[in-house]
C-alpha cells in the first residue's frame with residue numbers, strides 16, 4: 001500500500017515537530033550549534049539583534065515594564081542593586097549589619113543607606129547616608145579635595 005504523500009504544509013509541520021522534539025531531547029547539540037554560529041557570524045548576529053531591538057523598541061519596553069511590575073518589591077530591589085552595583089541584597093544586608101546601620105562618614109543611623117561605589121573602578125566602597133554620599137560626589141570623589149575641605153572648615157572654625 002502506497003502512502004499518500006504529504007502536502008507541503010503537513011511536511012513543514014512534521015519537520016517542525018521533529019525539530020521541537022530533537023531540541024528538547026538534545027539541548028546541548030543546539031547550544032553548541034548556536035555557539036558555533038555566533039563565533040563565525042558575530043557581527044551579523046549583533047547587527048540583527050540591534051535591528052530587532054530598534055524596530056520593536058516599544059514592545060520590548062512594555063514587556064519589561066509588565067514583567068518588572070509583577071515582581072514583589074524584594075525581588076525588584078534585588079534586581080536593581082545587582083544591576084547598578086553588582087551586589088546582592090544579602091551582601092547589602094550583611095554590610096548594613098556590619099556598619100550597625102550607620103553611615104561610614106557621619107556615623108548617623110539610618111533605616112536605609114546609599115550604596116557608595118567608585119565611579120572609575122565600579123566597586124562598592126561602603127554604605128553612606130544620602131548626604132555624605134552626595135557630598136563626596138560633589139568633591140569629585142577626590143581625597144585631596146575632601147582633605148582641603150576638612151582643613152578649610154577647621155581653620156574657619158578657629159578664625160571665628
Ligand SMILES: [Zn+2]
Nearest residue numbers: 103106129132
Ligand atoms: Zn553620612
